[in-house]
Amino acid sequence: MSGPISDERLLERFSRKDPEAFSHILDAYQVRVHGFVRRMCRNEDEALDITQEVFVRAFQALPRFDGRSSLRTWLFRIAHNLCIDRVRKSERRVVETRLEAGEDGEFIHEPADDRWNPEQVVLNQELQSVVETALEGLSEKLRTVLLLHDREDMDYKEIAQALDVPIGTVKSRLFLARNQLQRAVSDYWNEKVNG
Amino acid sequence: MKDQFDLDAALETSSQKAVRKWVESLPDEGPSMLWRSQLERRLRLEHKRRRVRTWFGLGSMVATAAAAGLFLWLGLDAPQRTHYAPNQTTGVEEMLVTSHWDSVSAGALDATPPFETVSYVVP
Numbered sequence: 001m002s003g004p005i006s007d008e009r010l011l012e013r014f015s016r017k018d019p020e021a022f023s024h025i026l027d028a029y030q031v032r033v034h035g036f037v038r039r040m041c042r043n044e045d046e047a048l049d050i051t052q053e054v055f056v057r058a059f060q061a062l063p064r065f066d067g068r069s070s071l072r073t074w075l076f077r078i079a080h081n082l083c084i085d086r087v088r089k090s091e092r093r094v095v096e097t098r099l100e101a102g103e104d105g106e107f108i109h110e111p112a113d114d115r116w117n118p119e120q121v122v123l124n125q126e127l128q129s130v131v132e133t134a135l136e137g138l139s140e141k142l143r144t145v146l147l148l149h150d151r152e153d154m155d156y157k158e159i160a161q162a163l164d165v166p167i168g169t170v171k172s173r174l175f176l177a178r179n180q181l182q183r184a185v186s187d188y189w190n191e192k193v194n195g
Numbered sequence: 196m197k198d199q200f201d202l203d204a205a206l207e208t209s210s211q212k213a214v215r216k217w218v219e220s221l222p223d224e225g226p227s228m229l230w231r232s233q234l235e236r237r238l239r240l241e242h243k244r245r246r247v248r249t250w251f252g253l254g255s256m257v258a259t260a261a262a263a264g265l266f267l268w269l270g271l272d273a274p275q276r277t278h279y280a281p282n283q284t285t286g287v288e289e290m291l292v293t294s295h296w297d298s299v300s301a302g303a304l305d306a307t308p309p310f311e312t313v314s315y316v317v318p
Contacts, residue, residue, distance in 0.1 A: 052237065185217070
């Protein structure tokens with residue numbers, strides 16, 4: 001049984017013109033890239049279209065990939081640039097809410113192990129839905145950093161490379177994004193509890 | 196430095212970690228098989244285009260090299276030109292030049308009419 005193939009190995013196989021290599025790259029990244037793009041552009045059809053474009057561009061440019069960043073960082077960079085281009089083209093106004101740092105511990109709801117508890121399943125699904133909606137409310141800059149860090153598990157340096165911004169900016173955007181998301185979810189919950 | 200440290204610490208608070216867990220737990224649905232087959236088709240087309248471009252590039256390189264080779268070959272094979280060397284004059288030429296200058300000198304003195312006479316003794 002074969003496990004997942006490392007990016008380095010895939011790149012080496014691609015450079016040797018192995019026809020299967022790019023399929024493996026697709027297998028490894030299509031769900032993640034699509035998830036990222038879907039949350040960035042908010043329209044499923046557009047997201048599918050952009051995700052295809054990401055991989056076509058990657059396929060075109062991979063022979064010139066210099067390996068200065070990881071394959072993952074490089075792919076998400078392409079995805080991010082395409083999302084930004086699409087947003088700018090469609091002239092969608094992204095409203096960045098002014099943020100103030102919230103106090104710690106305002107609202108903490110951790111997703112539970114929902115396998116045996118139907119109530120918890122509903123609660124988690126609701127929380128997911130609220131979080132998705134709150135994510136849509138974040139500005140593109142904050143959302144990008146939040147998704148890359150908290151969802152894709154990229155470190156600050158990788159994100160800084162992908163977005164071409166300083167590490168300090170990455171950290172501050174992450175902090176603000178989480179704060180805003182927490183506030184949005186907290187507001188929703190308070191509203192629900194108070195009627 | 197202190198700000199940086201504060202920010203690092205702020206990112207590690209429980210509320211920030213809780214938000215991270217929410218974001219981590221969001222489900223992701225992959226694109227459909229149809230989407231994947233469309234993408235594979237696009238990639239195959241791109242692959243073909245790349246091959247055509249490669250062959251076209253290779254073909255034009257070969258054509259350029261062939262043209263350069265032909266040019267060089269023709270250049271080397273062309274008949275050698277004979278260069279005029281004024282110093283290497285033959286006896287007749289030397290005599291004509293001398294006669295010309297004599298005529299010019301005589302003309303200047305107005306001693307003879309302005310035509311050149313050449314006396315050449317066949318050996």
